Amino acid sequence: MHLLYVMLGGFAGAISRYIVDTLFITTTFPVATLLTNVAGSFLLGVLFAYVDKKRSRNGIVERLFGIGFLGSFTTFSTFSIDALLLLESGQFMQAFFYVLGTPLLSIVSAYIGIKVITKRVRSS
Amino acid sequence: MLFSIGFGGSLGAALRYGISLLFQKKKRNFPLHTFVVNVIGSLLLGILARAFIVGHISSFVWAFWGIGFCGAFTTFSTFSYEVVVLVEKKQVRKALLYIISSIIVSFLFAAIGYYI
Numbered sequence: 001m002h003l004l005y006v007m008l009g010g011f012a013g014a015i016s017r018y019i020v021d022t023l024f025i026t027t028t029f030p031v032a033t034l035l036t037n038v039a040g041s042f043l044l045g046v047l048f049a050y051v052d053k054k055r056s057r058n059g060i061v062e063r064l065f066g067i068g069f070l071g072s073f074t075t076f077s078t079f080s081i082d083a084l085l086l087l088e089s090g091q092f093m094q095a096f097f098y099v100l101g102t103p104l105l106s107i108v109s110a111y112i113g114i115k116v117i118t119k120r121v122r123s124s
Numbered sequence: 125m126l127f128s129i130g131f132g133g134s135l136g137a138a139l140r141y142g143i144s145l146l147f148q149k150k151k152r153n154f155p156l157h158t159f160v161v162n163v164i165g166s167l168l169l170g171i172l173a174r175a176f177i178v179g180h181i182s183s184f185v186w187a188f189w190g191i192g193f194c195g196a197f198t199t200f201s202t203f204s205y206e207v208v209v210l211v212e213k214k215q216v217r218k219a220l221l222y223i224i225s226s227i228i229v230s231f232l233f234a235a236i237g238y239y240i
Contacts, residue, residue, distance in 0.1 A: 006141045007134035014133020014196045015126055021191075041204035048205055063141075072137045072196035076162040076226070077169035079200060080234035084170070099231075102200070103207075103223055110204035111211075 005060055009068015017073050029094055030082040034102055040074035041106035045113025128184050132192020140197050154218060155206040159226055165198035166230040170237025
């Protein structure tokens with residue numbers, strides 16, 4: 001049953017990632033992958049911090065939206081290939097900023113996501 | 125097209141979840157399961173991307189296995205979250221090792237898949 005929630009979330013996450021991707025098809029810089037990874041990291045921080053505070057880890061919400069949807073919405077393999085294709089087309093500066101920017105912004109976003117929730121729940 | 129991506133995505137997410145359960149039994153501070161899925165997924169996407177560009181696979185195969193499966197099997201959000209957790213446990217060196225090794229090894233495996 002748990003696996004079903006992960007799969008359902010994974011289904012929606014992959015399609016959502018593709019839809020975001022089609023919105024930015026004209027740019028050479030992989031804006032869509034950057035955006036989904038940063039936004040997804042922020043939301044996972046919010047979600048996991050929330051279920052941690054509520055002590056409801058390993059529940060349906062975590063599997064459906066966290067592991068399933070957000071895990072599938074964000075992607076590491078496309079990030080690697082994006083970097084490779086930028087280098088291959090000789091866009092070294094873009095590749096440099098992409099490889100540096102994606103993890104930096106994603107990790108900071110996850111941190112902010114966690115802090116937003118831990119502060120709020122503690123003060124309420 | 126959208127359904128191929130969706131079904132590939134649900135398979136990728138399920139396999140990622142299965143692997144995380146396998147690794148969960150051993151107590152380890154380093155998030156090895158995420159590292160492993162990201163590296164394997166990057167290798168596979170490298171192979172698929174080359175095959176798709178030269179026309180060896182159809183756009184449906186690419187949608188299912190490339191965009192759907194590999195995209196969902198690998199994950200950036202869990203990676204980011206795990207980095208923050210490591211830093212909050214004051215394991216900054218391990219966090220840095222995790223970041224740098226994930227990026228470099230995944231990139232190298234994507235390149236291996238793409239150029240072989």
